[in-house]
Amino acid sequence: MANNVDALYIFLLVVSGMMTVAIFTLVLVFAVRYRKRPGQRAEQIDGSHALEITWSLIPFCIFMVFFAWGAIIFFQERKPPQNSAEVYTVAKQWMWKFEHMEGQREINELHVPIGRDVKMIMTSQDVIHSFFVPAFRIKQDVLPGRYTVAWFHATKAGTYHLFCAEYCGTMHSGMVGSVVVMEPKDYEAWMGGGGNQPLAVTGEKLFTELGCVTCHRSDTQGRGPNLVSIFGKPVLLEDGRTVVADENYIRESILQPGAKIVNGFKPIMPTFQGQISDEQLNALVAYVKSLSQAPSGQTGGRKMATATP
Amino acid sequence: MATAVLESGERETYLNKEYGIKSWLLTVDHKRIALLYLVSITFFFFIGGFFALLIRLELLTPAGDLVQADTYNKLFTMHGQVMVFFFLIPAVPAVLGNFLIPIMIGAKDLAFPRVNLLSWYLYIIGGALMLYTILNGGVDTGWTFYTPLSTEFLNTHVVTAGLAIFVAGFSSILTGLNFVVTTHRMRAPGMTWSRLPLFVWAHYATSIIQLLGTPVLAITLLLVVCERLFHLGIFNPALGGDPLLFQHLFWFYSHPAVYIMILPGMGIVSEIVCCFSRKRIFGYTAMALALLGIAVVGFLVWAHHMFVAGISLYAAMIFSLLSYFVAVPSAIKVFNWTSTMYKGSITYQTPMLYAFGFIGLFTMGGLTGLFLASLGIDVHVTDTYFVVAHFHYIMVGGMVMAYLGGMHFWWPKISGRMYPEGWGRLAALLVFVGFNLTFFPQFILGYMGMPRRYWDYSHSPEFQILNVLSTAGATVLAVGYVLPMIYFLWSMRYGKPAPDNPWNAAGLEWMVPSPPPTFNFEEQPVVTWEAYNYDEIKEEVPVAQ
Numbered sequence: 001m002a003n004n005v006d007a008l009y010i011f012l013l014v015v016s017g018m019m020t021v022a023i024f025t026l027v028l029v030f031a032v033r034y035r036k037r038p039g040q041r042a043e044q045i046d047g048s049h050a051l052e053i054t055w056s057l058i059p060f061c062i063f064m065v066f067f068a069w070g071a072i073i074f075f076q077e078r079k080p081p082q083n084s085a086e087v088y089t090v091a092k093q094w095m096w097k098f099e100h101m102e103g104q105r106e107i108n109e110l111h112v113p114i115g116r117d118v119k120m121i122m123t124s125q126d127v128i129h130s131f132f133v134p135a136f137r138i139k140q141d142v143l144p145g146r147y148t149v150a151w152f153h154a155t156k157a158g159t160y161h162l163f164c165a166e167y168c169g170t171m172h173s174g175m176v177g178s179v180v181v182m183e184p185k186d187y188e189a190w191m192g193g194g195g196n197q198p199l200a201v202t203g204e205k206l207f208t209e210l211g212c213v214t215c216h217r218s219d220t221q222g223r224g225p226n227l228v229s230i231f232g233k234p235v236l237l238e239d240g241r242t243v244v245a246d247e248n249y250i251r252e253s254i255l256q257p258g259a260k261i262v263n264g265f266k267p268i269m270p271t272f273q274g275q276i277s278d279e280q281l282n283a284l285v286a287y288v289k290s291l292s293q294a295p296s297g298q299t300g301g302r303k304m305a306t307a308t309p
Numbered sequence: 310m311a312t313a314v315l316e317s318g319e320r321e322t323y324l325n326k327e328y329g330i331k332s333w334l335l336t337v338d339h340k341r342i343a344l345l346y347l348v349s350i351t352f353f354f355f356i357g358g359f360f361a362l363l364i365r366l367e368l369l370t371p372a373g374d375l376v377q378a379d380t381y382n383k384l385f386t387m388h389g390q391v392m393v394f395f396f397l398i399p400a401v402p403a404v405l406g407n408f409l410i411p412i413m414i415g416a417k418d419l420a421f422p423r424v425n426l427l428s429w430y431l432y433i434i435g436g437a438l439m440l441y442t443i444l445n446g447g448v449d450t451g452w453t454f455y456t457p458l459s460t461e462f463l464n465t466h467v468v469t470a471g472l473a474i475f476v477a478g479f480s481s482i483l484t485g486l487n488f489v490v491t492t493h494r495m496r497a498p499g500m501t502w503s504r505l506p507l508f509v510w511a512h513y514a515t516s517i518i519q520l521l522g523t524p525v526l527a528i529t530l531l532l533v534v535c536e537r538l539f540h541l542g543i544f545n546p547a548l549g550g551d552p553l554l555f556q557h558l559f560w561f562y563s564h565p566a567v568y569i570m571i572l573p574g575m576g577i578v579s580e581i582v583c584c585f586s587r588k589r590i591f592g593y594t595a596m597a598l599a600l601l602g603i604a605v606v607g608f609l610v611w612a613h614h615m616f617v618a619g620i621s622l623y624a625a626m627i628f629s630l631l632s633y634f635v636a637v638p639s640a641i642k643v644f645n646w647t648s649t650m651y652k653g654s655i656t657y658q659t660p661m662l663y664a665f666g667f668i669g670l671f672t673m674g675g676l677t678g679l680f681l682a683s684l685g686i687d688v689h690v691t692d693t694y695f696v697v698a699h700f701h702y703i704m705v706g707g708m709v710m711a712y713l714g715g716m717h718f719w720w721p722k723i724s725g726r727m728y729p730e731g732w733g734r735l736a737a738l739l740v741f742v743g744f745n746l747t748f749f750p751q752f753i754l755g756y757m758g759m760p761r762r763y764w765d766y767s768h769s770p771e772f773q774i775l776n777v778l779s780t781a782g783a784t785v786l787a788v789g790y791v792l793p794m795i796y797f798l799w800s801m802r803y804g805k806p807a808p809d810n811p812w813n814a815a816g817l818e819w820m821v822p823s824p825p826p827t828f829n830f831e832e833q834p835v836v837t838w839e840a841y842n843y844d845e846i847k848e849e850v851p852v853a854q
């Protein structure tokens with residue numbers, strides 16, 4: 001991704017550099033060539049429609065190349081690959097908290113292996129922050145009250161700067177950290193330390209403790225919708241709309257259950273706004289997602305270690 | 310209209326007609342109000358500039374060592390708010406526009422002289438609130454007031470700062486209203502739309518933005534104040550609000566506001582380039598249409614400030630596309646200024662040096678804008694020093710260069726005195742060199758990844774060398790800005806008396822005495838010539854060599 005961005009950047013530099021040089025040269029040449037000389041008067045020229053049209057259309061066509069190329073890169077940046085490893089991220093004044101699917105938690109440091117697509121599922125506990133890793137050429141604002149997503153694919157081992165790029169108060173410039181990219185075997189070793197509980201398992205426990213399971217039953221259709229296999233699928237709502245059950249939808253359904261009622265169900269679920277932390281919410285979301293990746297599922301990978309801890 | 314200097318004493322001008330504080334504070338003469346504005350915006354310019362210098366000094370070293378983090382955050386916040394709302398937006402329209410538009414179209418005054426005075430008083434009330442905010446400990450929201458930070462998480466004077474800008478906004482609306490009505494209703498016989506100087510066209514386009522955009526900012530700031538005081542839950546998600554709603558509303562004004570700043574500058578540059586090339590502007594119609602085009606399309610690109618803010622993929626693509634549309638008329642303007650010089654008879658007095666500077670810096674500012682409009686690049690460089698450099702190239706490199714060029718160009722008309730040409734050229738050179746030294750390194754810093762609004766970068770010492778260059782440039786720039794203020798003041802007493810038309814320039818303002826009498830024209834002028842009729846103007850040796 002960084003290479004694509006740099007290629008476009010160099011292309012823009014070359015093209016706009018040529019435009020700059022052309023204009024500067026013309027200004028300088030005219031300024032010298034047509035400097036005031038005794039006995040010589042300026043020649044009055046009204047303008048030229050042909051020229052106006054030419055120097056509107058040619059830049060316009062160049063601009064469209066800039067647009068299209070930039071849009072293609074952006075499109076890729078916004079579409080995380082299917083099998084990305086997921087890292088739930090909670091930003092707050094003034095730190096970054098990460099939680100891997102395997103249950104490892106980190107603050108201001110994020111360890112990832114080379115060669116894996118990593119999807120950041122991010123939210124903020126307070127104000128707007130922005131997840132910015134210059135080396136990966138990615139940036140995404142992190143908002144309170146919803147998830148935003150970024151992804152990257154590291155190709156070289158090393159430690160890279162992580163910055164908060166959206167001004168967030170006193171220690172904005174202290175909200176920095178690093179992304180540590182490791183060789184897969186080093187990563188495995190790092191991952192192996194400490195018996196962590198996978199995030200989805202934490203979520204499953206919460207699902208029971210909070211009583212969610214009494215209505216959202218997995219064996220049959222309870223008073224609430226059965227959540228097995230709903231993730232990523234369209235859901236028909238009471239008012240006739242259809243929404244895709246993504247992370248934000250699940251999040252909202254937990255915090256504001258009344259916002260989008262599934263067709264055929266009653267708005268009886270109590271709100272969990274203010275009763276669970278962002279970390280607990282992330283665990284619940286991870287659990288609900290794991291229900292769509294049944295043990296027999298082919299989506300595979302290690303990210304959904306739901307069946308057994 | 311000769312400059313008959315009476316033997317019995319001086320000719321009566323708007324400056325010597327009356328004396329005393331009252332004759333200034335209660336004046337309804339557009340030229341005196343322009344001078345009131347000139348003094349006020351200069352005051353705020355130097356306050357904002359002082360904050361900028363402190364910012365640059367702090368960034369000289371990676372560690373946050375000169376001021377506290379909170380102080381630094383206040384410095385860049387108040388630098389932005391003071392410069393944008395109390396200098397850049399009013400500068401050209403309220404000073405040069407106010408002074409020149411009635412004279413350029415052959416009118417005695419603006420359509421609503423008292424409203425004009427009211428706009429200055431509103432500006433002063435807003436300015437006083439801003440000063441109160443600064444002196445009471447300041448505000449640290451960033452000039453952008455992003456929510457929910459500004460509404461729930463800061464203990465500084467957000468409310469008074471918001472109200473200061475709210476009130477100053479009305480001053481801007483009233484100026485815009487006055488210009489629109491004046492341009493429609495007060496033109497002299499024969500002064501058709503196609504004979505208007507581009508300076509007037511530029512202000513007309515600007516005024517439309519001021520009228521349509523500023524109320525949205527006022528509403529937005531009021532909502533911020535309401536959420537802060539009464540916890541209304543408009544922008545804060547914890548109260549059921551939407552933080553992105555704020556950004557949409559804020560940029561709906563604040564992007565067009567960039568054009569409020571730059572369009573009048575474009576008007577000035579058109580006047581100067583024509584005068585010192587001794588030529589009619591190349592492509593008059595295209596130039597006027599481009600101004601209007603920028604004003605209209607400029608309203609449709611606001612969300613390009615929000616590509617990584619969490620708007621949808623397709624919204625981002627549409628706003629990226631529209632942003633390229635607005636670049637086309639800007640490109641047309643640069644090409645036409647350049648072509649105006651072709652086969653001209655060019656001299657290099659101070660105003661022309663500033664115009665050269667404007668064309669160069671605006672071109673670079675505009676082209677780097679194309680980088681930011683390109684989604685793939687924007688993701689990386691937005692909210693870094695690349696953006697800081699880009700908008701300073703437009704707003705300082707473009708707008709302030711044009712403003713200074715215009716001040717030098719019309720200073721003989723305004724004051725009746727010539728400024729010292731040698732010092733003028735030196736200052737222009739210092740501003741140009743200092744500006745590039747300050748802001749060019751910031752493009753590189755931005756691509757390297759240095760985020761904006763960072764007080765401390767000790768984690769990334771590799772940023773230091775470019776920051777040192779930038780700070781060095783800022784000191785040169787500061788000298789370049791202080792010099793004109795000194796010699797303008799000096800010239801008021803010691804400068805050579807200015808002739809009515811020191812540049813042999815076209816336009817009605819050069820046909821009235823310097824300085825003009827209170828009602829500008831002794832008799833109603835009738836316009837029988839096209840704008841920029843340099844072929845009909847006698848070549849005299851300019852007084853200012």
